Amino acid sequence: EQPSISVYPSHKLSKINDNIYGGFTEHMGRCIYGGLYDPQNPNKNLIDENGFRKDVIESMKELNVPVVRYPGGNFVATYHWLDGVGPREKRPRRPELAWLGVESNEIGTDEFMQWCEIVGTEPYLALNFGTGTLDEALAWLEYCNSTQDTYYANLRRKHGREKPYNVKYWALGNGEDDYQDSLWETDADIRNRVLGSLAGRAGPSLISSTSERPPADPYQMTKEDYAKKAYQWAKALKLTDPSIELILCGETGHSSWDFYVLKECVKFDTHSLGGSTTASLIDMHSIHIYTACETDPLQNAIAPRSAERAIEIAASLIDLARIENGVPPSVPRQTICFDEWNVWDPSRAPGDKGAEEKYTLSDALAVAVWLNVFIRQSKYVGMANIAQSVNVISPLMTTKDGLMKQTTWWPLLLFSKYMRGTTIATHVSCGAYEGPTTPAWQQSTVDSPWLDVSATISDDGWVSFVVVNVHQTEAFDVEIAGVKEGEVKKYVVSGPSWDVVNTESEQKVGIEEDQWDGKGKLHLPKMSMTMLRWKQ
Ligand code: AHR
Numbered sequence: 263e264q265p266s267i268s269v270y271p272s273h274k275l276s277k278i279n280d281n282i283y284g285g286f287t288e289h290m291g292r293c294i295y296g297g298l299y300d301p302q303n304p305n306k307n308l309i310d311e312n313g314f315r316k317d318v319i320e321s322m323k324e325l326n327v328p329v330v331r332y333p334g335g336n337f338v339a340t341y342h343w344l345d346g347v348g349p350r351e352k353r354p355r356r357p358e359l360a361w362l363g364v365e366s367n368e369i370g371t372d373e374f375m376q377w378c379e380i381v382g383t384e385p386y387l388a389l390n391f392g393t394g395t396l397d398e399a400l401a402w403l404e405y406c407n408s409t410q411d412t413y414y415a416n417l418r419r420k421h422g423r424e425k426p427y428n429v430k431y432w433a434l435g436n437g438e439d440d441y442q443d444s445l446w447e448t449d450a451d452i453r454n455r456v457l458g459s460l461a462g463r464a465g466p467s468l469i470s471s472t473s474e475r476p477p478a479d480p481y482q483m484t485k486e487d488y489a490k491k492a493y494q495w496a497k498a499l500k501l502t503d504p505s506i507e508l509i510l511c512g513e514t515g516h517s518s519w520d521f522y523v524l525k526e527c528v529k530f531d532t533h534s535l536g537g538s539t540t541a542s543l544i545d546m547h548s549i550h551i552y553t554a555c556e557t558d559p560l561q562n563a564i565a566p567r568s569a570e571r572a573i574e575i576a577a578s579l580i581d582l583a584r585i586e587n588g589v590p591p592s593v594p595r596q597t598i599c600f601d602e603w604n605v606w607d608p609s610r611a612p613g614d615k616g617a618e619e620k621y622t623l624s625d626a627l628a629v630a631v632w633l634n635v636f637i638r639q640s641k642y643v644g645m646a647n648i649a650q651s652v653n654v655i656s657p658l659m660t661t662k663d664g665l666m667k668q669t670t671w672w673p674l675l676l677f678s679k680y681m682r683g684t685t686i687a688t689h690v691s692c693g694a695y696e697g698p699t700t701p702a703w704q705q706s707t708v709d710s711p712w713l714d715v716s717a718t719i720s721d722d723g724w725v726s727f728v729v730v731n732v733h734q735t736e737a738f739d740v741e742i743a744g745v746k747e748g749e750v751k752k753y754v755v756s757g758p759s760w761d762v763v764n765t766e767s768e769q770k771v772g773i774e775e776d777q778w779d780g781k782g783k784l785h786l787p788k789m790s791m792t793m794l795r796w797k798q
Pocket of ligand 1: 335336
């Protein structure tokens with residue numbers, strides 16, 4: 263079959279929320295200490311007066327990251343925010359139970375807020391649903407957002423910050439790939455940490471259907487426990503500050519957990535919201551998925567298509583909850599907050615060892631497919647946060663002398679720079695992969711064409727179109743209908759073999775920039791991502 267693609271710039275589908283290019287910084291491995299903050303680095307040029315890495319700040323600015331989630335992840339389930347405010351010399355060092363380290367609390371709320379202000383990004387805080395209390399959560403919200411003459415607002419003032427931080431996004435705990443956190447850890451995370459190194463047990467991404475899961479710990483927080491607690495906390499948090507947006511913790515988007523918590527928490531509850539008929543206790547539903555297939559680079563590259571199905575299913579579950587609970591159209595539809603996504607194989611990069619995954623070309627293509635998914639599904643996705651922003655399963659690595667940009671940095675940069683605005687329609691006609699997938703259920707539920715595409719139009723009329731050729735051995739020459747002949751900018755991310763990685767000394771995968779006249783066929787190398795841009 264001769265492949266062909268059509269792009270329809272005038273057929274607008276849905277607005278893209280800039281927050282799909284969100285980041286995530288957890289107190290884990292070298293993300294905060296050594297990533298954001300590195301005062302001990304001997305190379306003083308790299309560090310600003312606050313001890314922050316200047317090169318990391320510049321990279322976040324280059325990506326134009328609109329929102330950053332903090333402080334976890336699993337870390338948050340035993341985190342007490344009061345440990346991290348006030349004079350540094352008085353802050354306690356605590357054992358840290360998620361990744362089994364020690365938390366110095368040198369970086370806490372005020373430092374993170376300061377970093378966000380320097381970067382020009384919005385903070386998104388996750389609440390401790392493990393060992394934390396509702397009182398603590400309310401106090402944190404008051405500390406961050408209140409302008410009143412009250413204890414925690416005054417504590418913030420005492421710590422040198424008069425103005426409120428106005429943190430808009432708050433997560434009701436930390437959701438999980440396939441298990442919600444129990445007290446402080448999930449079965450999935452125990453697998454990542456303890457079993458991760460055992461062959462064939464690569465963690466959450468690979469264990470994605472109920473039958474494949476190990477038995478749940480009976481003392482784990484159940485969906486019933488979680489839904490009740492989330493609803494109670496949501497009421498009190500919105501009473502304290504009705505301007506915030508609350509994120510409910512789902513799971514993979516396609517589980518009975520997601521179904522149950524949505525049904526219980528997405529309600530029409532004007533009583534809790536001061537009689538408002540337009541507000542909602544829950545504003546977004548969070549899902550987490552990591553994809554990976556160590557043994558097959560093709561399966562690895564197409565695995566994010568399973569996340570696309572997860573988004574569709576979660577969006578349907580949101581609609582179902584709204585219909586069944588009689589939520590009127592005056593209440594804006596809850597969106598999906600994909601607040602952990604990436605390629606991660608915990609057997610390659612275990613969590614308790616800092617999860618410093620080394621990314622291949624196949625992983626870069628997977629990230630491009632992930633981002634295509636968010637563009638195609640922009641109608642439903644209110645936020646997405648790559649996990650994580652630096653050093654931990656990240657496209658960006660710090661060294662003592664500077665930065666190393668992994669293969670996955672380049673598709674992320676291109677998308678974040680150009681794929682904003684509105685999703686537009688595309689049509690692809692090409693052959694498809696047929697065979698086993700990871701996760702296994704993907705094979706029977708999602709198509710896997712060799713060419714994975716998405717397209718956008720910006721407010722000033724620039725069309726950006728991405729096509730990922732996931733084929734390991736075949737290049738394609740493709741007719742692109744709808745491209746404007748003349749000056750078309752072309753960017754290609756590719757490399758000599760699927761397993762090539764970037765190192766400090768050699769960038770084997772980067773962006774090749776070129777021009778195309780838009781005439782004839784476009785050559786798509788094997789294992790490549792191509793972006794075209796033209797002014798409509
Ligand atoms: O991002 C790394 C970890 O992955 C997070 O702490 C946790 O939420 C997930 O299992």
